[in-house]
Structure formats: structure tokens, C-alpha cells
Amino acid sequence: MDPAPSLKIGPYAVDPAVVLAPMAGITNVAFRQLCREFGSADSLYVCEMITARAVVERDAKTMEMITFGEGERPRSMQLYGVDPKSMAEAVRIVVGEDRADHVDMNFGCPVPKVTRKGGGAALPYKRRLFRQIVRAAVRAAEPAGVPVTVKFRIGIDDEHLTYLDAGRIAADEGAQAVALHARTAAQRYSGEADWTAIARLKEAVTNVPVLGNGDIFSAQDALDMVAKTGCDGVVVGRGCLGRPWLFGELQAAFRGQPPPPPPKLGKVAEILGRHGALLADHLGEEKGVRDLRKHMAWYLKGFPVGSELRRSLAMVGTLAELDDLLGRLDHDAESPVDAEGPRGRQGSPAKVVLPEGWLDDPEDDTVPLGADVMHSGG
Structure with missing residues (x-):
């Protein structure tokens, strides 16, 4: 078996190199603790997405969502934003008040209410604006030594791929790692993730770790992704829904140990x-x-x-x-054979709704109007 990937993000050794993806309404402090109890305390477990503007405005619901368990280290927070100024201010608040040890930035959301305003997976198409947002976050986090990472998709659709530029720009601006969900925004969560894109990103970005995300429903999937793409770690989302013990299976797999038996x-x-x-x-x-x-x-x-x-x-x-x-359940019932298959939302591919004229000029760095939303959680 090939050696497990070694992953360092800023000062943190992530071992095994496994990240729980932020999922709206799922990855609250309770679910993260459950996953940590099965997996390694040294993996990363990211909280639900937090909106930068909501932090700046000190929205009560958002500040309540920024909750981490006692002993939860490193505390990983994902921020969403479209405006370099509000992103910088949000990061200053987060690190200045010691609310997180690691900040991840979300540029992967495919939801129409987000992309139609130019946010989420639509934003990396605007290369200069994307660069400014990443730079603003990194510079705001630097004085506290808090690492910033960036997650994005392959692109808007097959005709508008953005991931190679996004990866290079993020690394150039000081991001400590990049993560690719190997689908376009048009795919949403449907079809299969294109792991070959993760391999191409790994070839293009050589100075920071590259993480792969998409279709990891079992420990073997994670091993296969690393073997096929050379990625430095894996990001697990829907595969752990109703299966927090997947993190124990991943830990065993990456350490070359026999898998724990599937739960009855x-x-x-x-x-x-x-x-x-x-x-x-x-x-x-x-x-x-x-x-x-x-x-x-x-x-x-x-x-x-x-x-x-x-x-x-x-x-x-x-x-x-x-x-x-x-x-009242039958406690002796064996784990079903299809337990490791796809779960969670899949939906159908659809045309990405974008602001009028969005694709006209990728160098336009105008902050999209109305996209700097207040709603945290996704």
C-alpha cells in the first residue's frame, strides 16, 4: 500500500489527512464532536458556513453558530464573502477575538440564489476580484498566525472552467491549501465527480497542499482518490451523513490498519x-x-x-x-451491503443562473450587488 498523504496546514499537522466538509444544517458542534469521537482529533472538522457580512454586522444567529466544543482544536471556520473589505473585517474579528484557529473560504456554492448574485461558484470567474478577496483574508489573518485555505469547484460549467486559475491565484496570495470539489456548479451534486481535475490541479499548484473532494462514500474511495490524483488529503461531505463512523474507517485505512467492523x-x-x-x-x-x-x-x-x-x-x-x-429496532440486524453508496442531495444538473453580463469580462473586479448576504449556514 502507498504511504498515506502527509498534510500540514499552517502550524497544524492534519493526521490523517481528512477534512469534514462544512454542510449547512449538519456540521454543527454536535455532529463535529460525534465525527471526532470516531476519527482522529488531528483531522479537521469544519463548522457550517459563516457569512462574512453577518460577522461584521454581528448578526445574533451567526454569532451563535460560531460555537466550538471544549477541547476542539484546531477550530475550523468556513467564511463566505464577495467583498474584500467585509471579508477582511470579518477575519479581523474572528482572529482578533480568538474565535477560530483556521479559516476556510467558500467559493463552491452552486445554489441559484447565490450564483444569480455572483457569489459562490460564480465568483472565481472574476479573477481579479477573487484575488483581492483571498489577499484580504490572508492579510487579516496573518498577524495572528491563522492559516487561510480556499475551496472551489471546477468551474461554472464545462465551457467556463476556473479551477486552475483559482488554485494558482489562491496559492500566490498566501492560502495555505486549496480544495477542489471536482464538479462544476452546473452539475450541482449530480453525476460523478471528475477526479482527473484534482490531478490536474495538483500538477498546476505545487507550492501548497491540494485537497480532493467529491464522491468519497467509503474509506476505499479516499484511498483511490489519493492514488489516482496524488492529492494531499481528502474532504468528506455527504458520505458521512448518517455514518459518522466513516472517520474511524478513514483513519484505519490511511494508517494501513484493518477496518473496524461495520456497525449492526x-x-x-x-x-x-x-x-x-x-x-x-x-x-x-x-x-x-x-x-x-x-x-x-x-x-x-x-x-x-x-x-x-x-x-x-x-x-x-x-x-x-x-x-x-x-x-424497538432489531439490534442484531447486520449493516446493509449498500450502506456505502451515495447519500444526501444529488438533484439534477441545471444551467447556472448568473447576473446579467457576468461572463463578459473576467477581469472586472466590481463587487457584485446584493451577493454579500447576511444568511449564514448556506
Whole structure:
């Protein structure tokens, strides 16, 4: 077996070289803690996306979202922004108030409400503006020694690829690593990720680590991505939905150890209960248990669970009720053979909605109007 990749981001040795991708409504402090309990404390677990302008405006909901667990180090925060000034100010607040140890920047969001204003995956097309935003963040973080990394997609669509320029620019401006979700914005989460693009980015960007993201649903997928692309680490998103133990499998795989056995339904029930308790601690019992509902289908995917019990679990309201319902599951049921397949949103490819004239001049550095949104979380 080839040696596992070695990854350093600023002062942090990331071992194994695994990053939990920020996911809206998912990667709160409770889910991150659960993933860390299975994986390595030295991997990176990134919080939900935080909007730069919302930090500057000290939006109450956003400041509440910037929550890290006791002993959670390094604290990884992902920031979204389209304006160099607000990005610089947000980073100054984050590092000046010691709210994070690592800042990742999001230029990969394909959602129409974001791209139609010129944000997310649309923005790297504007090379000068992209450069200015990365430069602003890096310079604001430098005095505190906080590393900045940048995540982006292949491009807007097959005719407008931006990732090679984005990678070179980010590295030139002092980003400590770049991560590529190997899909275009037009693909959204559909089809297959193009891992050959990760290999091309690795060839083009030689002075900072290159991380690969897209279609890692098992530990073997991660090993295959590293072998095929030469990337310095992997970013895991949808593959861990309802499967936080994937981080334990990844750790074993990268260290050349035998994989832990897949959990039977009884173990899954135990993990679900733990997840519910962590969410209750974080959000209060009512909100926490309600938040757990969206995870049910992912945890129970492929297991023999009757429709009535599934429905009850999807509507669970208290920790006591959760405990009772989990006790009714067949605890000896084996892990389903298809447990490692795609999960989470996939959707269909679609034309990317852009501001009028967006593609006319890639050197235009005008800050897009209305894209500097206040809503954190994605």
C-alpha cells in the first residue's frame, strides 16, 4: 500500500489527512464532536458556513453558530464573502477575538440564489476580484498566525472552467491549501465527480497542499482518490451523513490498519442516541431532537426497519421517546451491503443562473450587488 498523504496546514499537522466538509444544517458542534469521537482529533472538522457580512454586522444567529466544543482544536471556520473589505473585517474579528484557529473560504456554492448574485461558484470567474478577496483574508489573518485555505469547484460549467486559475491565484496570495470539489456548479451534486481535475490541479499548484473532494462514500474511495490524483488529503461531505463512523474507517485505512467492523443496527441506535444527546446539549432538547429528525433516513438507510417505526422516528419529539423508539429496532440486524453508496442531495444538473453580463469580462473586479448576504449556514 502507498504511504498515506502527509498534510500540514499552517502550524497544524492534519493526521490523517481528512477534512469534514462544512454542510449547512449538519456540521454543527454536535455532529463535529460525534465525527471526532470516531476519527482522529488531528483531522479537521469544519463548522457550517459563516457569512462574512453577518460577522461584521454581528448578526445574533451567526454569532451563535460560531460555537466550538471544549477541547476542539484546531477550530475550523468556513467564511463566505464577495467583498474584500467585509471579508477582511470579518477575519479581523474572528482572529482578533480568538474565535477560530483556521479559516476556510467558500467559493463552491452552486445554489441559484447565490450564483444569480455572483457569489459562490460564480465568483472565481472574476479573477481579479477573487484575488483581492483571498489577499484580504490572508492579510487579516496573518498577524495572528491563522492559516487561510480556499475551496472551489471546477468551474461554472464545462465551457467556463476556473479551477486552475483559482488554485494558482489562491496559492500566490498566501492560502495555505486549496480544495477542489471536482464538479462544476452546473452539475450541482449530480453525476460523478471528475477526479482527473484534482490531478490536474495538483500538477498546476505545487507550492501548497491540494485537497480532493467529491464522491468519497467509503474509506476505499479516499484511498483511490489519493492514488489516482496524488492529492494531499481528502474532504468528506455527504458520505458521512448518517455514518459518522466513516472517520474511524478513514483513519484505519490511511494508517494501513484493518477496518473496524461495520456497525449492526444496535450500534447505530446507540450512535443515534448519542447524536440526539449532543444536539440537546447544544440546542436544548426540543430543538435538538427536532434537528435530529433529518438524520434518521441516513442512519437507517438499508436496514430492515418497518414503515411505522421509521415514521415515528422521523417525527420524534423528546429524548425519552427517542430512547423508547430506538429500543424497538432489531439490534442484531447486520449493516446493509449498500450502506456505502451515495447519500444526501444529488438533484439534477441545471444551467447556472448568473447576473446579467457576468461572463463578459473576467477581469472586472466590481463587487457584485446584493451577493454579500447576511444568511449564514448556506
